Amino acid sequence: MSTIPHRLAGRFALVTGSSRGIGLAVAIRFAQEGAIVAINHRNDPEDADKAIAKLHEVTAAAGLPKVDHRIVVADVAREGDIERAIGELVSGWGRLDILVNNAGIQSETPGDEMSDDDVSKILDVNLKGPALASRVAIRHFLSRPGGGVIINTSSVHEAIPKPGYAAYAMSKAGLGHLTRTLALEFAEKGIRVNAIGPGATVTAMNDAWRNDPAKRKSVESHIPMGFAGDPEDMAPAYAFLASDEARYITGQTLYIDGGLTLYPDFKHNWSS
Ligand code: NAD
Numbered sequence: 001m002s003t004i005p006h007r008l009a010g011r012f013a014l015v016t017g018s019s020r021g022i023g024l025a026v027a028i029r030f031a032q033e034g035a036i037v038a039i040n041h042r043n044d045p046e047d048a049d050k051a052i053a054k055l056h057e058v059t060a061a062a063g064l065p066k067v068d069h070r071i072v073v074a075d076v077a078r079e080g081d082i083e084r085a086i087g088e089l090v091s092g093w094g095r096l097d098i099l100v101n102n103a104g105i106q107s108e109t110p111g112d113e114m115s116d117d118d119v120s121k122i123l124d125v126n127l128k129g130p131a132l133a134s135r136v137a138i139r140h141f142l143s144r145p146g147g148g149v150i151i152n153t154s155s156v157h158e159a160i161p162k163p164g165y166a167a168y169a170m171s172k173a174g175l176g177h178l179t180r181t182l183a184l185e186f187a188e189k190g191i192r193v194n195a196i197g198p199g200a201t202v203t204a205m206n207d208a209w210r211n212d213p214a215k216r217k218s219v220e221s222h223i224p225m226g227f228a229g230d231p232e233d234m235a236p237a238y239a240f241l242a243s244d245e246a247r248y249i250t251g252q253t254l255y256i257d258g259g260l261t262l263y264p265d266f267k268h269n270w271s272s
Contacts, residue, residue, distance in 0.1 A: 018039045
């Protein structure tokens with residue numbers, strides 16, 4: 001018997017970039033907790049179909065009635081796409097309660113080489129996308145009683161610089177301040193805005209090391225707890241933050257990182 005609580009029963013949730021990786025794990029966890037979930041992808045129809053099948057499977061396995069899980073195709077970097085996608089959900093479902101801004105990309109942008117195009121691409125997906133999607137969701141949340149919840153997938157690089165990846169680090173630092181600013185702006189309207197900051201997580205974003213034992217060991221040697229996280233290590237915290245149990249939490253980034261944000265270099269005192 002599953003011991004997963006049904007804290008999101010009857011809530012309608014959109015998770016961007018959820019055909020795989022952390023977004024998929026969050027979508028599955030939300031469905032297990034009773035939510036009706038929209039899987040978003042930009043150009044990944046096969047994985048999105050598999051994701052929807054999985055959502056129906058976990059809803060049934062949780063002993064819940066069949067619900068209207070959906071797929072919405074949208075490039076979060078395009079204002080028109082995200083407006084249409086959220087509009088489609090609101091007119092189909094009648095409401096949206098939870099927006100998870102999770103879609104993200106990463107590529108190298110060395111400080112002495114980064115181009116306008118490299119920087120724009122990353123900021124458009126990782127920062128402008130969440131800002132504009134939040135605007136659309138907030139307008140909807142304000143239009144009816146009950147408020148709403150936004151959760152942004154940030155990163156340890158919201159706080160930790162990432163040499164060679166300035167655009168990615170800028171995008172996540174910006175996302176942290178988007179989180180705090182919107183949280184304050186709409187606190188009294190029943191809208192909560194928080195972020196999750198994953199550490200090294202075993203997803204396609206880390207294809208450079210996830211399936212290479214030597215490279216993975218090297219990555220994991222930097223993590224105080226000694227291992228990289230799975231998407232399923234992230235998902236329960238999203239469900240908690242989306243639920244009423246977190247009703248007094250807003251404007252926070254919760255790092256889930258095996259201790260990466262604890263200044264590991266200070267593990268053994270090297271100062272006075
Ligand atoms: P991933 O590459 O498996 O997933 C990213 C998802 O975003 C994919 O489904 C991709 O199709 C989607 N996506 C990308 N651009 C999009 C766009 N323009 N419109 C719609 N969807 C788009 O990687 P992941 O690790 O699951 O990444 C999810 C989030 O977690 C990202 O925001 C990433 O920055 C963040 N994150 C990941 C790690 C990690 O170590 N994997 C660490 C910290 C933060």
